[in-house]
Amino acid sequence: MTLNSVEGAKPGSVIGSVRAHDHREVTSGSQVTYLVVGGTDHEGTFMVDRLTGDVYLARELDYEKGSRYTLQIEVDDFSKAYPSTHMVQLEISVQDSNDHAPEFPEDPVTIVIPENIQAGSSIYTFQATDKDGSGPNSEIRYSIQQRWPDIPELFSLDPVTGVLKLGRELDHEETSSLFLVVHAMDSASDPSQRLWGSVTARVFVTDENDNAPIFSSPTAVSVMEDQPVGFVLLYVMARDADQGENGRVSYRIQSGNTAG
Structure with missing residues (x-):
């Protein structure tokens, strides 16, 4: 028996019913009770109503803390004619929601490069992290949102790896410092639900005796x-x-x- 629930569901929410999924025949008019007797839910995240078999949340779900749970439920049929007891194993799968934005470890960052560095050289790697579970919600893509001064083709940023490369030669005497604002956005399936974080990069060009x-x-x-x-x-x-x-x-x- 399997139930699905979405991360972020609030305590008290009913996510399903053991009665609805238990296909064993129940004697008409008999009293049936449900009791959790084992499983992997050691923190009491789920509760089962003893009389109705409804499964509801006692704690808010967090995919990053647990994505799958197993409950062992004892079902007792107190029929006078044919009383019985059987076990039901309930598998609960938690679906990840996009509730974490990408984060950079520090902001701002400082990049120092010599003016004689060759065009095409890698000068820095941006690395953001997303605490969502594996999948599109934690897959990050990078982009340059702002730059000053706005010198065409001076930098290129790999959207997947976050590697920043120099696109053309520098001259300290013309440009000694630059500023970039880099965005890291997740790849949630619904574009309207995508979250992002940003970092400011200060680039200093050191003088060489050229x-x-x-x-x-x-x-x-x-x-x-x-x-x-x-x-x-x-x-x-x-x-x-x-x-x-x-x-x-x-x-x-x-x-x-x-x-x-």
């Missing part, structure tokens, strides 16, 4: 003869587009002619 200094001062200068020692001939100026120590410029004379 720019050489560029001189902005003249490469030739004229000077009148007989200038005193210490006379300033030229201010040499160079600029490096890198930042921090990578952009600091120092000067020295590397070579020259014999008169220099």
Whole structure:
């Protein structure tokens, strides 16, 4: 004998009847009683009405705590002519409902990548969890919902694995930080019942020494003869587009002619 009930059903709900499923002949006018004498319901989730055989909930069902129960029920027929006792095994199957949204372990997350990382490289894997039972209610798909700045084709996100890949080359001097909002949505059969969670990702692009200094001062200068020692001939100026120590410029004379 098998009964089905949906997760989330409230205490007091009748989920079926032993009498309706017990096909043994009952003597007309006799009194029949039902008593749970064993099974796997150790917490008293189900109760059976002693006189009617109705099975009802004593506790709210949670699929994640238990998806299948067995009750051993003693059925006593107190007929004066033919009293009898027999056992009925009742199998109760709990159907999962989509009552848990996907969750990320931390929010926000920080991703640090060097500016010289190659396009196509995997830079992070988003991993959300869904506490619903196995099946569509816990199958997660990922998508990028927002990005700033909105640079086309900069990132791609695998909807199944959650792997984030770089779609094009980066330049710290142009973009040093970015923000993404990633959604994780379950795959409930009814689209209107699907639940989702989100996480904000902060992406920082670290500077690499990928720019050489560029001189902005003249490469030739004229000077009148007989200038005193210490006379300033030229201010040499160079600029490096890198930042921090990578952009600091120092000067020295590397070579020259014999008169220099």
